[in-house]
Amino acid sequence: MFDRFEFMLPTTVRYGLGIHKEIGQTLVDAGKKRILLVTDKGLVAAGIAEKISSVLTETGKIAVTLFDQVEANPRDTTVQKGYELAKRSGIDAMVAVGGGSSMDTAKGIGVLLVGGGTIKDYEGLGRVPSRIPTLIAVPTTVGTGSEVTFWAVIKDTKENYKMSVGSPLIAPEIAFLDPELVATLPPAIIAATGMDALTHAIEGYTATLAEPVTDACGLYAIEMISKNLRNAVYTDDLTAKGNLLVGSMIAGICFGNSDVGGGHCMSESLGGLYDMPHGIANAVMLPYIMEYNYPAAMDKFARIAMALGERTERMSEREAAYAAVESVRKLNRDLEIKSLKELGVKMEDLDELAERSANNVSVDSNPRKAGKDDFYAMFLKAMNDA
Numbered sequence: 112m113f114d115r116f117e118f119m120l121p122t123t124v125r126y127g128l129g130i131h132k133e134i135g136q137t138l139v140d141a142g143k144k145r146i147l148l149v150t151d152k153g154l155v156a157a158g159i160a161e162k163i164s165s166v167l168t169e170t171g172k173i174a175v176t177l178f179d180q181v182e183a184n185p186r187d188t189t190v191q192k193g194y195e196l197a198k199r200s201g202i203d204a205m206v207a208v209g210g211g212s213s214m215d216t217a218k219g220i221g222v223l224l225v226g227g228g229t230i231k232d233y234e235g236l237g238r239v240p241s242r243i244p245t246l247i248a249v250p251t252t253v254g255t256g257s258e259v260t261f262w263a264v265i266k267d268t269k270e271n272y273k274m275s276v277g278s279p280l281i282a283p284e285i286a287f288l289d290p291e292l293v294a295t296l297p298p299a300i301i302a303a304t305g306m307d308a309l310t311h312a313i314e315g316y317t318a319t320l321a322e323p324v325t326d327a328c329g330l331y332a333i334e335m336i337s338k339n340l341r342n343a344v345y346t347d348d349l350t351a352k353g354n355l356l357v358g359s360m361i362a363g364i365c366f367g368n369s370d371v372g373g374g375h376c377m378s379e380s381l382g383g384l385y386d387m388p389h390g391i392a393n394a395v396m397l398p399y400i401m402e403y404n405y406p407a408a409m410d411k412f413a414r415i416a417m418a419l420g421e422r423t424e425r426m427s428e429r430e431a432a433y434a435a436v437e438s439v440r441k442l443n444r445d446l447e448i449k450s451l452k453e454l455g456v457k458m459e460d461l462d463e464l465a466e467r468s469a470n471n472v473s474v475d476s477n478p479r480k481a482g483k484d485d486f487y488a489m490f491l492k493a494m495n496d497a
């Protein structure tokens with residue numbers, strides 16, 4: 112089945128409660144002196160940006176320049192602004208603190224620092240000319256996986272869609288995973304970002320480009336995320352939150368090496384057209400893409416059901432595969448994920464959404480061939496399920 116495959120993990124992962132305190136010394140040891148801290152205003156207000164900034168300045172050897180303009184669904188114009196600030200400040204390394212938006216923005220800034228031009232020049236895979244400056248990724252959500260991927264998803268503000276820039280040369284050098292930083296995340300953010308992580312694991316495991324290593328990571332991530340998500344959302348269980356942080360990283364290793372699929376094609380279209388939070392868009396469309404895909408990968412979906420904790424011993428393979436779809440529906444209900452209609456999607460936009468989904472860079476990675484009409488049917492079904 113596997114004639115050949117390649118697996119890459121250019122990032123060192125360091126996990127532990129309070130481990131963010133080691134970031135400053137790590138940068139000093141690497142001889143870095145001028146750091147761009149890439150984050151968003153919410154994390155500045157929550158005091159988390161300051162927490163990281165102070166571990167850098169406390170070394171007495173590092174100057175920090177703050178760039179806190181990152182927004183949800185980060186824009187090409189924001190990457191440009193960050194790059195100009197980085198260049199003016201003569202930075203030699205970056206620390207990205209936040210969700211995927213902060214990390215992807217930092218990757219984009221890094222690309223412009225080594226290649227110039229605009230981020231659009233690097234759209235697609237393998238167009239970045241050389242290694243970006245040292246990037247340390249510090250996730251403060253439990254979903255992106257961007258801390259271990261070599262992809263940056265940036266919104267093209269001229270054509271209003273999300274473009275992907277991919278290259279091993281943009282991967283973070285080190286990811287610091289610290290449960291302390293997700294301890295106070297609002298439940299709604301844990302639910303949304305956790306569902307993004309689950310979507311990464313399920314799509315990464317079933318993508319056409321999946322291979323044995325991504326299979327292993329995908330299945331384990333599905334189990335870890337689904338086992339901990341409800342507890343992490345509804346209780347103060349720090350172990351559950353830490354497990355989600357790890358599960359989301361493992362899901363990142365999975366889809367970073369295989370790909371995502373039709374679920375992300377649809378969620379990125381929703382993000383492009385409505386600025387809908389990425390995790391919510393994934394959560395709401397995940398059962399529909401799974402229902403569409405399961406006949407094309409029955410064995411894998413049956414294993415997904417087991418990883419999701421469904422009792423499938425007495426089921427046929429087909430029943431077990433479908434149980435995976437139902438299991439995700441139950442999870443969405445438990446997490447009170449809104450319907451597509453409640454999220455403000457308009458019937459008259461379905462054609463545009465379906466068209467964009469069919470043109471997404473990941474469409475060929477979906478296990479079952481999907482075109483515009485298929486995406487339209489999935490959106491329509493989701494709209495009719497109030």
Ligand SMILES: [Fe+2]
Pocket residue numbers: 255307311375389393
């Ligand atoms: Fe995602």
